[in-house]
Every structure is written in structure tokens, then in C-alpha cells.
Amino acid sequence: MPRDAHTSPVKDHELRYKLANELHARPFPTLEAPCHAAYLAIKRPEDAASRDRDVDRAHLIALLDRHGAPHPSPGATHWFGQLGRHQLKWEAHTEFVTYTLFGDGVAERPFDGTTFDAYPEDWLADAPGVRMTSALIRVQGWPGEEAIVQKISEWFVPESLAASRVLDDSATIAGDFRIDENGHMRFAVFVRDECGSRRVGRIVQRLCEIETYKTMSMLGFARVRDMGPELTRVDEALTSLVDEMAGDVAKPDQTLKALLEVSSELEAMGARSSYRFGATGAYEAIVNQRIEVLREERFGGRQTFAEFMMRRYDPAMRTVKAAQGRLEAMSERASRASSLLRTRVDVERSAQNQTLLESMDKRADLQLRLQKTVEGLSTVAISYYAVNLVVYMLEPFGAEIGLGKLALMAITTPLVILAVWWMVRRIRKSL
Incomplete structure (x- = not known):
């Protein structure tokens, strides 16, 4: 169907x-x-x-x-x-x-x-x-x-x-x-x-749009003029910090903190201005497009609307773009400087940690030597008491076979010392 x-x-x-x-x-x-x-x-x-x-x-x-x-x-x-x-x-x-x-x-x-x-x-x-x-x-x-x-x-x-x-x-x-x-x-x-x-209506509408979007885009220029002193102050502080980094930084942690504060301030400025910068660029494009569609030709040797904008309006828009680029460049500089200084701080901390590890290694070696010395003394002390105990135990039997106390001690001491040394060694290995 x-x-x-x-x-x-x-x-x-x-x-x-x-x-x-x-x-x-x-x-x-x-x-x-x-x-x-x-x-x-x-x-x-x-x-x-x-x-x-x-x-x-x-x-x-x-x-x-x-x-x-x-x-x-x-x-x-x-x-x-x-x-x-x-x-x-x-x-x-x-x-x-x-x-x-x-x-x-x-x-x-x-x-x-x-x-x-x-x-x-x-x-x-x-x-x-x-x-x-x-x-x-x-x-x-x-x-x-x-x-x-x-x-x-x-x-x-x-x-x-x-x-x-x-x-x-x-x-x-x-x-x-x-x-x-x-x-x-x-x-x-x-x-x-x-x-x-209809063409008359389009001309009137274009004139209204040119005037409106020209005015709205100039808000970006006003914003740039207001933030100019603040931007210069932050730029000088950033330059000073970067210059300090060129030599030996006495207190890198404090310098890094100052750099992070500058970065935060730049990010805040960028956040406050990003919408206005974006809107200014869009409005400027509309102004130029509206003038372009009018297809202007010179009248009586006078400047056209496009020439007027080129002489009076475009410099303001270039100022806005320059300020936007400057703010972005400063943010990148602060970020790079923070990364470099953070790397330097990490390297210095790594060196400090290496020194600390070497010191700890030396201490451990000394402790091991001391431990071995103590173990040797412990063997002697334990052997001393063990020999006495063995002699007391074997003295009755030694009398029957004609061995005195000194002879028993002479015979048992090497054996007891060897037994104690072997026992201490096994205990240390098991631990």
C-alpha cells in the first residue's frame, strides 16, 4: 500500500x-x-x-x-x-x-x-x-x-x-x-x-548591533585597565622570585610557598576575567562581521566605519588580547618556576635523606659490631658460670679418679666455652 x-x-x-x-x-x-x-x-x-x-x-x-x-x-x-x-x-x-x-x-x-x-x-x-x-x-x-x-x-x-x-x-x-x-x-x-x-530594516538593525556589541566589548577594555596595576604588581613579585631562584635559595620552602601564593593569585585573576575576555572576543567578532556585511565603499573621502574601528576600536581590543596573553604567560611562568623550585627542593631533600641513610647505615654497622662484642662478652660470662657449675657437679667424681678441682676446670673450660659459643650462635641465627 x-x-x-x-x-x-x-x-x-x-x-x-x-x-x-x-x-x-x-x-x-x-x-x-x-x-x-x-x-x-x-x-x-x-x-x-x-x-x-x-x-x-x-x-x-x-x-x-x-x-x-x-x-x-x-x-x-x-x-x-x-x-x-x-x-x-x-x-x-x-x-x-x-x-x-x-x-x-x-x-x-x-x-x-x-x-x-x-x-x-x-x-x-x-x-x-x-x-x-x-x-x-x-x-x-x-x-x-x-x-x-x-x-x-x-x-x-x-x-x-x-x-x-x-x-x-x-x-x-x-x-x-x-x-x-x-x-x-x-x-x-x-x-x-x-x-x-527590507534592506532599510537590515541597515538599521546592523547599526544597532554594531553600536551595542562595540559597547559590550569595551567592557573587556575597562576590565583590563582596572586590573593593570594588580597585574603589574604580581608580575614584579613573580620576577623577583624567579631572579632569586637563579642563585642559591637560602630558604627554598619559603620561596616555594611564595610562588604558590603568586600562582593562586594569578589563577584567581584568570577566573574572574575569563568570561569577560571570552565575551569581548565574541563581541569583537560580531562587530567586524556586521560591518563587513554592509559592503562599505568610501563616501566623499571620509573614513568608513571599518576604518574608524581600525583606528579607534581595534587598539582597545588588542590591549585586551595582550592583557589576556600576559596573564596566561604569567600563569605559565609561575607554574614552571614552581615546578623547578619543587624539583630543587625534592633534590635537596633526597640528598638529605641520602646523608641520613648513610648515617643510619654507619650506626647500624657500629651497633652490629657492638652486638658482636657483647655476644663475645656474654659467651665469656656464661662460660664462667657454666664452668663453675660443671666443676661443682663433677668434683665428687674427680676425687674418685684422682683429679683435683683445678684439673677439672682445665678440662671442662674449653668444652663449656665451645658449647656456649655454639648455643649463642644458634640462638642468633634463629632470631
Whole structure:
């Protein structure tokens, strides 16, 4: 019997559909120019990766309830929907959550701080964390290259301005990565008529991601600056201990203890920093990847986003990598020095043990000699008393045969001594 074409006898994995749908769960927004976006990233100050995610969802729900919007499903890590006159995109990440409000049109005054008023002030005050970054993104139609040059020169700081053509010259993006008087980053997007709404949404999303992951990766740089003095102090202590090992160590046990303390301190520093170093590397890779997919081309002779990152951002990331490598190298040095000193201590202890064994061997030899001497004296003493006993026993019989006491002693003494010596020898062998 033929099998139904829509059924299969093989059983699906319980997570098959969930994992497949995860790839499509966070679509790019669809935006038409002119429009704007107000972006916000919130992170708990400490232990953000192990935070209670339900608190993040509760904060989102508090915002949704103000507009009667539907709630996310339990355990959801993303939500997209209408929120009054705006569309809201919410995402929960490993260490932070992001909110992006999309609205039609642009303010008459570029990057007007009132655009961010769509987030209620009291709701922001109740946020379960602190603001890592926020950004205002202005998207408008193509006014011509001369007009773009004039606008970005007025809107951004020339020293930090980065601008480039992206996605096969379908749009031009600009920003200076500076915080304005309202506490927000600013980005401008000028799109040509042929640039589709999905492409516009991808550009805006990429800008938000570049800013967020750039900021998050800079936490690693801040960690390195904080631990710099401590790392230098430990490095100097380690170098001093290693230099002492080059000569004769007066108290190797104490030096070994100091080395173990340095190793423990380095391990503790590594444990405290390992997550941040790993996260920084991952965030840096995301920043570079997001810039790469924009396929930048130079605009008006100005630096591109990639060039800005190479000059301002990459040195900070190299500093983090250098500090990570320095910490690992110091840990290896401390471990090698501890092993070498431990070997030296073991060798010295082996030499001491060898000397002690030799001393014990000499003592045993002396004791054996003394024992033999004592055994000889014991033989003489036992023989003396034994001869007297034998003479007393044989004296009556000696009188009958005409032997006196002295003659009996002369005859019995060699025999008694020989008998006693033989008996003592057998006893010693048996023991």
C-alpha cells in the first residue's frame, strides 16, 4: 500500500521544529523612508549572564500593558509588535536586553531628544539594570550627495565622523560614535529610491548591533585597565622570585610557598576575567562581521566605519588580547618556576635523606659490631658460670679418679666455652 506523501514513518526529534523556527524568529524590521528608530540596551551591572530572565520579561510586559499590546509567550527571548504609534522589537541576549522603537517620519529638528520620550520616564526608572547604550537613528530619502555632505557636517563631529556607501551604493550611512547632550548615539541613513524596505530594516538593525556589541566589548577594555596595576604588581613579585631562584635559595620552602601564593593569585585573576575576555572576543567578532556585511565603499573621502574601528576600536581590543596573553604567560611562568623550585627542593631533600641513610647505615654497622662484642662478652660470662657449675657437679667424681678441682676446670673450660659459643650462635641465627 503506498504511503501518504505528507507523512513519514521516522520520528522527529522533540526539538526539531523549535530549532528550525529559531532561525526565523528574529526577522529584520521592514522600514520605509522617512522613518526613525529609538534604540535602548539594558544590562544588569553584575552577573548579567546569570540574571533572572523573568524580571526582563516582566519589565517588557509593564511597557506592553500601557498600550494594551499582547504579551510574549512564557520563556520568550524576543517579541515584535505594534506599540501605539510605534513598532517595538524586544530581544533578550546573554548579558543584556534591547528595545527598538520604529516610527514613521522624522523630526523636523534632527535627532530631537523628544523622540526617546516614547519610552515612559517612570518605566525607564524601573529598568532591571543600567543603560549600556542608546541611539537615535534617522532614516530619510536620498537628497543628493552635496546635501548629504552638508547635513552630516552639521549633525556630527567632523573629527570622529564616519560615512560610507553600503549595500552596493543603495544607501549611505553616517555617525560619529559620540554621546550627544541627551545621552544618545546618533546615526543617519540616506536611502535611494531603489532601496527596498527590507534592506532599510537590515541597515538599521546592523547599526544597532554594531553600536551595542562595540559597547559590550569595551567592557573587556575597562576590565583590563582596572586590573593593570594588580597585574603589574604580581608580575614584579613573580620576577623577583624567579631572579632569586637563579642563585642559591637560602630558604627554598619559603620561596616555594611564595610562588604558590603568586600562582593562586594569578589563577584567581584568570577566573574572574575569563568570561569577560571570552565575551569581548565574541563581541569583537560580531562587530567586524556586521560591518563587513554592509559592503562599505568610501563616501566623499571620509573614513568608513571599518576604518574608524581600525583606528579607534581595534587598539582597545588588542590591549585586551595582550592583557589576556600576559596573564596566561604569567600563569605559565609561575607554574614552571614552581615546578623547578619543587624539583630543587625534592633534590635537596633526597640528598638529605641520602646523608641520613648513610648515617643510619654507619650506626647500624657500629651497633652490629657492638652486638658482636657483647655476644663475645656474654659467651665469656656464661662460660664462667657454666664452668663453675660443671666443676661443682663433677668434683665428687674427680676425687674418685684422682683429679683435683683445678684439673677439672682445665678440662671442662674449653668444652663449656665451645658449647656456649655454639648455643649463642644458634640462638642468633634463629632470631
